[in-house]
Amino acid sequence: MTTPVRDADLDEKPVPAGSVLAIRGGRPLRGRVDVKGAKNIATKAMVASLLGETTSILRDVPDISDVAVVKSLLEVHGVGVTEGDEPGSLVLDPSAVESAHYEEIDAHAGASRIPILFCGPLLHRLGQAFIPDLGGCRIGDRPIDFHLDALRKFGAVVEKQPSGIRLSAPNGLKGANIHLPYPSVGATEQVLLTAVRAKGTTELRNAAIEPEIMDLIAVLQKMGAIISYEPNRVILIEGVEHLRGYDHRNIFDRNEAASWACAALATDGEIFVGGAKQQEMLTFLNVFRKAGGWFDVQEDGILFRRDGELKPVIVETDVHPGFMTDWQQPLIVALTQANGRSIVHETVYENRFGFTAALVKMGADIVVHPHGLQDGPRRVPRRELEQAAVITGPTALHAADIVVPDLRGGYSHVIAALTAEGESRVSGVDILSRGYEKFLDKLSALGADFDVVR
Template identity: 35%
Template structure:
């Protein structure tokens, strides 16, 4: 397996381009299943998860063509000849469950394996299924597969999510576009990826109101057409690279970055003493003098602090002045990076869903192991500010969510390289 070697090298300076959002693209790609006409996605990220979703869609009969080095995806589902999403593909990525709603809405039946993904808690799919049942879907779970059918087509209905779920909102939203009548989704997720999906579906002819609020109303249509749609910038990649100069010092401009995508995160950075400025081309982040201040963080659904930036924020707090408390309210078992940071000299006490971090003046390089996608990049960030060399092992997680991380950080002065495994 590959490893990433990072050596603390002082302040960073330069520009980092922000790719299209992985989580948005993985949701937009299954939307092709709703139409016989082509869907073209621009600003697509070049990641292993995108390849996995491409493989899944192709297994169902869709055509997926990468253009412009993978930054443009041309998709067509004019001839779906398979309605079974197989375990061997689905197990690699939780987002695979997002083919269920579109397939069911268009074809009236689908068989989808229960998904896999990062080991960050149970993350059940029951809300996906309950939302579809509210639209008349008949579901049967057996031998690890969801067998779904809607013989007369899906019907509009009202469903209130008992807890906010981004994936379930996305699945239900896509399915509802072809349901007969009106569907109302209450306590819906408000993330930018939801808004991006709704914009794409409207370009395809869907009738959707309220995306970005807690109540989304969808008036079903008989068919959807084709569209060309740009993927929204990746707010998690954006936040991650904003933390690089916050941890190391220096000044980095994140090209394509937008404040509205990371407002709560920026508020915590400002409180810690990190400067964030809007520019003509993105966001400029700088930390010039001394250690940052410790700040508390509570992860919440959007527009709150993102759970997918919690591990990276913890890396910053490891060398902050004072004690910070990070409370994880979205996923259980998401502090697996803490013991690895402690190998580098961090002082962290984890009790259930709360981590208390007492800042130290310096971290020290050490061999560490990535446990999931966001943990892997948090260890790289920590290595940027550590004394000596940090070797991050098992970085296959990293390639699921970050495109060209060594190149992007290297271009702003980081000393970082990938070592290929045997």
């Protein structure tokens, strides 16, 4: 027999592994949630602490499982990680860094793809690094070839083994000229974390320029790195011999902020997202307004709600400053309630519309075109992997039993269940702990009606 877990049992804990959310939808979400630092900078700044010769302090660190994974991996390599002088801060002491056995790395990495970013710092500190088979959300091909090609250009020797990949730098790492075939965020982070202590100058072309990348550059500059960026996605890094620790406060999580904004849109609610900033969300806010949303930018956050009837939109995902791929999934839930036909062109990942099958099961009218759509003017050039989703609304959503496929898709499933009439059962929700801090507490604060069933 299943046992409901009451809200009091969930306070400040992650979503329990293997649990199912029994969600009774049909009521607007109203209230305030606060977002901390972005997981896409917090985890990378933690890795950067390996490069310093003194202790680093990182602030506004979200309490999510991805952070826990990086903490464990740092500790396996001898980095001391303790709580700082304020809630949500970490003190990272790299003075005792040492190599770790691949079995330890594999055990702590789990499904995370973070270990690949340890390579550059570990090659500088120890002359060697190991990464196990990499996991992550199953949203399409996410090859590490960009990372390995860049590391080879720095002078790393890459040896593929049955258990993973071993890297060494017998002659040290040297600056390189690198042109990424695609402005990959992960590969850009790899180059930055490797180039700052490589001998000579590195020129990186076609780099990602997301706000989280700029924040990582700020972290590295605080440590003593010399980094400049030019127009047309060019970043120049002059290698230095020594780096010190940093004291840094992460930028807010714009992905989580956009998720809650879409929840307000879908459920016809009103949500104030504390900590959200306008500048990093300009592109999202434009689409939000076009879709019939209303927002009020305040000093300590942004208030989101509908502004009358929802309207159809055409969206093309792209790298920054375009519309983020992580934003389209929760937006699609809201677009099922818009009056007309919306189109979302996914140009970043080739398999990110799998979550829409559950929405169709709940009554949504969504047709996925696996090879994209050829017609209509486009701002983003077509890519071979491109897909398109055509959403026709409004359609009443009804309850269903659904399984979470990935982080952002899983959040979208929960919001769809909160929009639908009746009781839905959503399983696999523990993956939400990877990117949403105190997710169940926030749902409760917004008036969601649910139980966690084990």
